[in-house]
Amino acid sequence: MSGRKISIAIVGGGIAGLALAAGLKKKENISFHIYESVPEYKDVGAGLALHMNAIKAMTLIGPEVRQAYFTKAMEMGEEDKEMSTEVILAHGPNQGEMVAELGKAKGRKTVSRADLLDGLLDLVPKECVSFNKRLEKIEENEDGVRITFKDGTDARADCMIGADGIHSATRSYILGPDHPATEPKNHDGWQIYRTMVTSEFAAQHINPKWTKTVPILLGPRGHINCIPLNKGTRLSAGVAVRGVNFSSETGKAPDLDPELYKDYSEDAQKIVRLVARDTSASWTAADHDHAPVYFKGRVAMMGDAAHASMPFAGNGAAQALEDAAVLDYLFSKVMKVEQIGAAFSAYDQTRRPRSQAVVDLARKFGRVYAYAEEGMHEDPAKMKQFLGGAAAFTNNADLQRQNDDAMGLFEAATGQGKEGGEGGVAPEGVEVV
Ligand SMILES: Cc1cc2nc3c(=O)[nH]c(=O)nc-3n(C[C@H](O)[C@H](O)[C@H](O)COP(=O)(O)OP(=O)(O)OC[C@H]3O[C@@H](n4cnc5c(N)ncnc54)[C@H](O)[C@@H]3O)c2cc1C
Incomplete structure (x- = not known):
């Protein structure tokens, strides 16, 4: 030295x-x-x-x-319950199929x-x-x-x-x-529409299952997810949309329109409607x-x-x-x-x-x-392989x-x-x- x-x-x-x-x-x-x-x-x-x-x-x-x-x-959910992230196709011919169950564990934390x-x-x-x-x-x-x-x-x-x-x-x-x-x-024009609510409020509007475990519901006009926080008392719910047309004057994203999700699964549509009530926690990714x-x-x-x-x-x-x-x-x-x-x-x-x-x-x-990745959503097995390899x-x-x-x-x-x-x-x- x-x-x-x-x-x-x-x-x-x-x-x-x-x-x-x-x-x-x-x-x-x-x-x-x-x-x-x-x-x-x-x-x-x-x-x-x-x-x-x-x-x-x-x-x-x-x-x-x-x-x-x-x-x-903090534990995401209740301490003694196992929690996982369920990645599910919410649109198209394979709607409802789970393509990955990630990180299944008791006491998952945020x-x-x-x-x-x-x-x-x-x-x-x-x-x-x-x-x-x-x-x-x-x-x-x-x-x-x-x-x-x-x-x-x-x-x-x-x-x-x-x-x-x-x-x-x-x-x-x-x-x-x-x-x-x-x-x-922000190459692909991503906007993350997001809301924060109590889990009690959310359970009145969406499938209560999604206040206790993490869904990622996939489809071409955005993927939808919920994250339980603070021992399951609060919920962060969001819709991540690709290819958004940002205003050339203000740079702002358009309002989230639940009408665009009519061909998504019922579960997904309900979450989109919940998020659209108050999108003040939204942000633009890059x-x-x-x-x-x-x-x-x-x-x-x-x-x-x-x-x-x-x-x-x-x-x-x-x-x-x-x-x-x-x-x-x-x-x-x-x-x-x-x-x-x-x-x-x-x-x-x-x-x-x-x-x-x-x-x-x-x-x-x-x-x-x-x-938007060719050949993936048509072939859930291929998607499963990708998600497992990435993890x-x-x-x-x-x-x-x-x-x-x-x-x-x-x-x-x-x-x-x-x-x-x-x-x-x-x-x-x-x-x-
Ligand atoms: C909504 C969201 C969810 C996420 N979820 C996850 C997740 O679940 N898991 C995960 O691994 N990652 C996640 N990430 C990513 C993660 O938050 C970041 O990768 C991480 O915070 C990077 O840490 P950092 O210290 O490099 O940068 P930052 O956390 O951005 O810290 C940079 C610091 O530098 C300071 N600073 C900036 N400019 C200057 C300057 N000129 N002079 C002095 N100080 C300055 C800032 O004030 C800040 O405190 C998420 C990100 C977001 C936005």
Whole structure:
């Protein structure tokens, strides 16, 4: 070790930034500071259901990170009842056929984003986090990275990791503001119409079964789903519609029209009518086209900043946590500033292919659910095969091996473990922009 700690500026205190910080705080060779733009966390979205790979990634960072999730997470339904996600064709000749039953388990959990962030924040020393700090400018020189915030203040560090979400300023710096993959896009014109109601109210309007288990009801004008929250007392119900005509003047989506769902199953139509009563929780989805690289010099990006995906595979936060696990592991071995480039390169090579595969997968889920993937909805067996394979790809990954692969690349580049290793050189064949 060169005698002083490696300093890291983490920009964005979301799931990715906080999970990484929770790991880094245990490393004697590292100091860090998180800069978060909002003054406090507000709850957005319907609640997260973290898949097995997310739990594995949290465990790799530390059992306390995993515990922070389990302490905050709520059972979706009643504790002693098994709950699964039932994917059912709600339209066409195979209407009513279940094509997948995913994640069947007792005590399946969801967590509100704000609760999860509070739990992770408790693991990070208070003096290492600053709120109300919106990154505006990044500059690099031989001394490291200087970042400037909207309030005119600045900070310096040996390197910077941008965990600043889908509209990332870090991404714009790394790829360039005019790069075609910098801005998020809504390629297929997705609008997510959503409502939040009490389960009691919902049970008066829809099949009560769907207040206790998760349906995804498929058809060509949108897929319909319900997520029980808070031990089954609240329900988030939604219709995800592909190919919406957004107003050229206001950019807004048209109102949800239940008349368009007359040829869907009765169950599906009832949920659409429930959602159409109050669509104030609706939002427009977008994702990132693939970035050619996740770092430039001493600046890297992670989580949604690097690979925002459509919500249909339910794995965005899980991928952010996988990034955090790999970066955390790599930085345990970074002892000199000259080795930062090799760590970022190893992270980029290891995480970019898998995280971008999940972006593609989430898009494909959307097309399959909307009957827009040729040959699928006509052939339920084929759809079953796709859904089973996708779940295995996201959930069953060997994340210890992913960490080890990244470390192998880092050690090969820095010669660590061998006499005289210097580091900082990207492995052969890696394009560093
Ligand atoms: C409705 C919905 C449901 C979802 N469900 C699931 C699910 O069930 N399972 C799952 O795995 N994933 C799910 N996701 C995806 C998941 O929420 C994201 O992938 C995850 O939150 C990404 O974490 P992140 O930390 O990278 O980004 P974010 O959570 O977006 O955090 C980024 C942080 O950076 C801050 N920031 C932004 N710009 C700046 C700046 N310039 N300077 C400083 N700070 C800045 C923001 O304020 C924010 O706190 C869902 C997403 C949505 C929208």
